[in-house]
Amino acid sequence: MKTFNCAIIEDSITQRKLLEQLIAKSKHLKLIHAASANAETLKEINKSKIDLLFLDIEMPDMNGFEFLSGLTIQPQVIITSHDQKYALEAFDFNVTDFLLKPYSTDRFEAAITKAIDKVKSAKKKQPESKLVVKHNLKQVELNVHAILYIEALGDYVKVVTEERNYVILSTMSAFNDRLEADKFIRIHKSYIVNLKMVERYNHEFIEIQNKKIPISRAKIVELDQLLNCLD
Structure with missing residues (x-):
């Protein structure tokens, strides 16, 4: 609650x-x-x-x-x-x-x-938060609140939204630094998730739209605390 x-x-x-x-x-x-x-x-x-x-x-x-x-x-x-x-x-x-x-x-x-x-x-009533990124050599605006999760792809990250995916040249750390710390959490070396999109979770994985994403043991307590602070 x-x-x-x-x-x-x-x-x-x-x-x-x-x-x-x-x-x-x-x-x-x-x-x-x-x-x-x-x-x-x-x-x-x-x-x-x-x-x-x-x-x-x-x-x-x-x-x-x-x-x-x-x-x-x-x-x-x-x-x-x-x-x-x-x-x-x-x-x-x-x-x-x-x-x-x-x-x-x-x-x-x-x-x-x-x-x-x-x-x-x-x-x-807070306005949508926009993030400008380069995808397919073009600059596009992402609605941060529509992001489901971010996945590491070598030298790139894949940003998954409800409508489409974006592949962006970036490290996970650099991309994570551009996100609001109370809205997103890097739960694994290869995944960052939007806390609002988490449908269910245990101490091994979380689930977002039928996608099971592993959780690092070091992040379990932080994840619990952040999810308990959401509406």
């Missing part, structure tokens, strides 16, 4: 613990960071890969709106506050939801459901 990374920015240790307990009970969320707002925390959050941020407003070193203004990433943001007066300004920042403390478990669940739906929707 897909889990979504989240962080808590809250100066009250009691409120932070309450949120941590709710997150721990959720099968959809994984907490990766919890702290009060300050410049160092902001720097850490901007380096992280979070989908969802729980953010208090009134904090001593940096308030929630200052923290929001400093974000360079775009997680779904759920404001948690004791004061309703911040709600209007919060939504000016296009936050996902506003939880007025104390809030119920049902209200918490409704907020994270809304946030998760928005994360999924945003991912679906």
